[in-house]
Amino acid sequence: MEDEEHDPKEYRWETGYERTWEAIKEDKDGLVESLVAEFAQKQAKRAAEPRRGPVRLGMMRHLLVAIDCSDAMNTQDLKPTRFLCTLKLLEKFVEEYFDQNPLSQLGIILMKNKRAEKITELSGNVRKHIKALQGLSNLSLTGEPSLQNTLELAGKVLRPLPGHASRELLVLFASLTTCDPGDINTTIQALKTDGIRCSLIGLAAEVRICKKLCQDTTGEYGVVLDDVHYRSLLLGHTAPPARARAADAGLVKMGFPHTPPPDHADSADPPITVCMCHLEEGDGVGGEGEGHLCPQCRSKYCALPAQCRTCGLTLASAPHLARSYHHLFPVEPYEEVANEGQAQYCYGCLRNFTEQDKQIYRCPRCCEVYCWQCEGVVGAALHVCPACAARPHLYQRLPDAASAS
Template identity: 85%
Template sequence: MADDEPDPKEYRWETGYEKTWEAIKEDEDGLVEGLVAEFAQKAARKAATPRRGPVRLGMMRHLLVAIDCSEAMSCQDLKPMRFLCTLKLLEKFIEEFFDQNPLSQLGIIAMKNKRAEKVTELSGNIRKHVKAVQGMSTVALTGEPSLQNTLELAGRVLRPLPSHASRELLVLFASLTTCDPGDINTTIQALKTDGIRCSVIGLAAEVRICKKLCQDTGGEYGVVLDDVHYRSLLLECTAPPPRARALDAGLVKMGFPHTAPPAALPDAGSADPPITVCMCHLEEGEGVGGEGHLCPQCRSKYCSLPAQCRTCGLTLASAPHLARSYHHLFPVEPYEELKNEGQAQYCFACLRNFTDLDKQIYRCGRCHEYYCWECECAVTISVHVCPGCAARPRLYQRLPDGAAHR
């Protein structure tokens, strides 16, 4: 009878729960609030993007995102299924990509039925890309993907681009096979020669040809564990990659447009105001009249910045866009992690009083102000500016050797 009894530890996930319960320990008051805060702090610190060090970065990026639309995307290991989860995370990725890289351009490619089709052209229009991603929810998931056709299409799009901008391809690959018309190794070598950096995020398992593609072109390869890990792998692609050594530095001609006010209503007996058409929505037939940004070289109107002028080819941007790209070159210096021994009463950023739950606090090495772990993560990931140093910019000026003086 004893042999017929089921093993209490028959399933592997049960032992995982036992390890979780062993890690949970109550404090003196019988509460676990401090432990929960510690877990959240470790998770936030782990999600922070690692610093690359003093390397040259490609600030102007041209990124193509290839989405697998084959039958493999219909699996439900990522809820509700791989394809819908990918589209939802891709919307957040597009917004974060242009927030971190305002001077860059992005395009979307669909992989299905052994073909590669362009969904959107390379542009900096966020709304256009998000609308296209939302419209892909009705795409029929059929056939097999062709990795070689996708690489060939990406090469034709990225090869003519100027050398001062980085050329990248990100493949969201769910299939374990690829149907290619020829030798894919020849295509990989051509991309390597052209300096096109290819990265792959696998949704199923590690595929050898994808790993070889990333190794030869200098990209990153990762396989998702769940939707949270999927999101972190996507957000890692928002940071600009190291610039290729073969590319030389050069001057880039840019324009800072003037804002055109909306045309005033015509008075009685006066001539009608001129009709202006926005070049961003010229194909959709929208953008007639209203406010806009005029190109300083050809006077074409655009409703949003940054943009590439369709008339003269000038890169149009504003001063805040350059400032937002600047933080990648000079990141905030890492804060010093200290034990909370009462040396500070409150966080300088959020003005929250430190309690016994705050076992670790952080101090800036330049302004010597103290911060909680939440503000430290916000400064590192989102703000990119130390509040204490920004409050007194004249007292702490950055010298060429990285030192500070009063």
């Protein structure tokens, strides 16, 4: 009985369970809604990426994603399997990557049976990459991967690219071993010399050679804990990395195509024109002559941005260029102030503030206030203050007024 009454041994999960119940406090109405909102606010603030200082970032990126297709991807610690979970998360990653980097390109490589195979070429075609990922769901996973062969293939693809664009490799590695034909340290040194940045996400455990690869090439290395952490690590690579000081800086020739008005409105049979986007995917020709014409060679494309297959010109629109700039000029951090009744509603969602909104966020330029949900959306998705964007004429005069004073 003495041992049962005085047992110094206790488990960590038991004490954490007790602390959780101690932290739960009801409000005067017997509800925990305010507490849940406070927990969610702290979690969102913890998960938010820290804003980086004045560093050089690449607006044009060339990224190769290497997927491990060995026996290790059959493991079911990530449901339903590591491979199927990876394919599902990669579809979201491709969409988010091109949304954040509209002027960049992406390619996919498979690591299987000690070889590296290129599935999609470097391109900005979102549909092409997602279609290729969906076609891999029934792929047989056999053999073991070769990290060195993957690095050699990535170097061969990325090495000829111009120096003003960043060259990156992201490896999704599930195996604990690699079967290499030679000295992998020589390959790592060659990638470092060429300025190719290699990052790796491990699905099993930390491997020394993988850590060395990322350290030598200034990449990032992470090991997943669960599917949520896997998604967080993967989407963390959508933001452009810091550029090296020795990287080249040069002018890039770009074209801004326009959509001509149809001159066959009165025609019963509109002309059939070839769309280079569909021709690349093997879907045939475009319809009714609608699309964007390259200003240099007049080739038609149904979606932008794109790399002209005829003349090699980078085709983009003004919104794509503006969206690429938000990494270089992020929105100013909002000031967190206590809600003392100075504001009645959130400028973003027009929701009235209540007693539960103890902390609100204020823009330092326009002094409009936002709730914590809208503050997160502005920093993660909009990248511009809605109130400042609605009244740009008020802030264009600020530098002149400051200089006059």
